[in-house]
Amino acid sequence: MTMLTGITYAATPAKTLVVADALDDIITLDPGEVGEVGGIMAANQIYQTLIAPDVTDPTKIYGVLAESWTVSEDGKTFTFKMNPAAKFASGNPVTAHDAEYSLRRVVKMASRSAFLLTQLGLSAENVEERIKATDDATLVFEIGEPYAESFVLYALSSHSGGIVDSKLVQENEVDGDMGNAWLKQANSAGSGPFVLTTWTPKQSILLTRNENFWQDTPAMERIFFQHVPESAAQRLLLEKGDIDIANKLGADDHASIAGNAEVKTLDGSSGVIYYFGLNVRNEALSKPDFVKAMKYLVDYEGIEQTIGQGTIKTHQTFVPEGFLGAIDHNPYSLDIEKAKELIASSGVTTPVKLDAVVWNTPPYTDFAQAAQATMAQAGIELNLLVVDGQQWLERYRSADLDVWVGLWGPDYPDPHSNAKAFAVNSEDTPDGSSSLADRFGWDAGDISPRTMAALRENDNDLRRQMYEDIQLEHTDISPFLYMFQEVRRVAIRDNVNNLELGLTLSDDRYWKVTKD
Known part of the structure; x- marks a missing residue:
């Protein structure tokens, strides 16, 4: 070997x-900034969180570094009791002070992954007041406003909730970097x-x-x-x-x-959604009928059968099957003539050339080539820019593209992990963090505040209905061409x-x- x-x-x-x-x-x-798949x-x-969902039943959340927790009547204060048996690889005990340091560190570092905590109303200015270890065994975690309790716990179970050995990390801090250079590539400090x-x-x-x-x-x-x-x-x-x-x-x-x-x-099970992100800053992609035409120019059934062969299934909404609020709603199929009619009504003159950034690994290359062939039949020329994973992410994060052939994998098993990404604009978030909607230049209109309202709803039946209604509208008007959910x-x-x-x-x- x-x-x-x-x-x-x-x-x-x-x-x-x-x-x-x-x-x-x-x-x-x-763990304070990691965000890529690998x-x-x-x-x-390497790292453990306070709590985690049961992979066999995500509605069940169990303690890992925390052995128990309580929630205040107003839904804003979560108090965690640490597991006294837990210790780090260094041999140091895991205490509430380590959890305090780790969660504050994520917010203060302000990396791309910090939104997983800042979306709870945390900021560099208030985090020391809102995340406190009252003793070695007790962590008090206060959020900005009441949200669905399960959402808060799921957010803390995400990779950004990984707890580091604060003593070891602080020993290796350089110029106030909170140990980032030390942890970035060559060392670890987990339990x-x-x-x-x-x-x-x-x-x-x-x-x-x-x-x-x-x-x-x-x-x-x-x-x-x-x-x-x-x-x-x-x-x-x-x-x-x-x-x-x-x-x-x-x-x-x-x-x-x-x-x-x-x-x-x-x-x-997998919550991964494969989609094309369409940058509406491009003149043609700013036309709603042109975007809708593209949704009729993918051979979903053919790709599922010939390329997927049991590894994907057609899924044209942002909440994955298996999550609260998921619906069976796949309104688009390959229809060249319908697409041509929509392009004509959009006022866009064909042929149109669009640069599509593609990761140089399957299934992205397969999806892109299949879509390239069918879109060409309606005068849309996809210029496939096939690059490695880092370049693929850089182009996506800088919005330096017309089309991104990509995926979204939820960070935690709650619908808001996807809903926030695809349907919320930064001005409606408590931390002002941007989303995929912002990245691709799309104003989600009233869908954005409605999605945030669903996050605040603690009645699961009402919350489910809110997400279902939002998706029925979102699939039609958004610049996201949803294709498949991974099997x-x-x-x-x-x-x-x-x-x-x-x-x-x-x-x-x-x-x-x-x-x-």
Whole structure:
């Protein structure tokens, strides 16, 4: 197995779990700022949160570093009692002061991921008043206004809620950076089952078992994440026994391994939505009828059947199936003539050329090429700019594009994780944080305050209806061309057991894995 020792093995080492995935999007492993798919995947093995959702039933939330919590009558103050058994990899106990420091740190660092906490009404100016450890065992967390209780807990269970060893981090602070340079790439300070050993950007990440782990000791001594973006390459490595888990197999490669007794497939739930983001700053894309025409220029059924082959299903709304407020509403199908009529009514003259930024890994390239072919039939020329993961994210975050071929994975299993992204403008958020709607230049109108009102509703039936009504309108008028929801399918070696697939983006739990 060349990735570890330069020697080829017939199988991976018994105590090492080797995972192939696309890792070229990772910018940082600091839990205070991590936000990329691969980075979250690794950080979730290193850091723990106060609470977490049950992957088998996300309506159930259990304590991790906190053993219990209470909520005030006005719904604004959450009081957590820490688990006295918890300790960091350093051996230091996990206290409420560590939780205070960690959560304040996320807000003060003001990274792209800080919105997960600042959306609760926290800011650099008020965070020291609103997040307080009253003693080693008690953390008091105050939000700006009452929200659905489950939403607040889900937000704290996200990757930004990872608790760091405050003593260790502060010892490694440089020029007031709160230990960011130290944690960014080469070190870790968590209480989770693994610690960071080595990260080589765009190549690999090696995690080593935390020998001071306070819960059940992981069977694996090491987890090795290897950057293998190509589906066919992952399949060949899996079949040879050079990797244990292939996270990014395409449908054809899943079909190819179906008869191989040495590998098996693990299916799970996924909230990932694949979509095209259309930048309305482009003159043609500023025309609602032109945008609607594009929604009729994707062969959803054909892509689902020929490219997806069981790994995706058509989904044209922003709340994923399985979440509160999800609806079965797929009004668009391939209709070239309907699209041409809408383009004509928009006043846009064809042909129109649009630059589409695409990650150079499946399924993004497959989706883009399929859409390119059908859109061309109505005079829309998609110029596919195929780039690596970091460039793909940079272009998206700077809105330097016409079309983004991308995905959204919820940060926590609550509809607001997606609703805020796609339907809320910054002026309606308590922290002024921007969203995908802002990024693509779209004014959501009254949908934005209505979406925030749904967040404040504690009656689940009413809240569900509010999201359903919003989506029926949003799918038609927004510049988001929703295509598919992922059907999670991971290929693993036959001797790998107890892999627990997560509910949200990069939330797989590798610490329970054993090998025969």
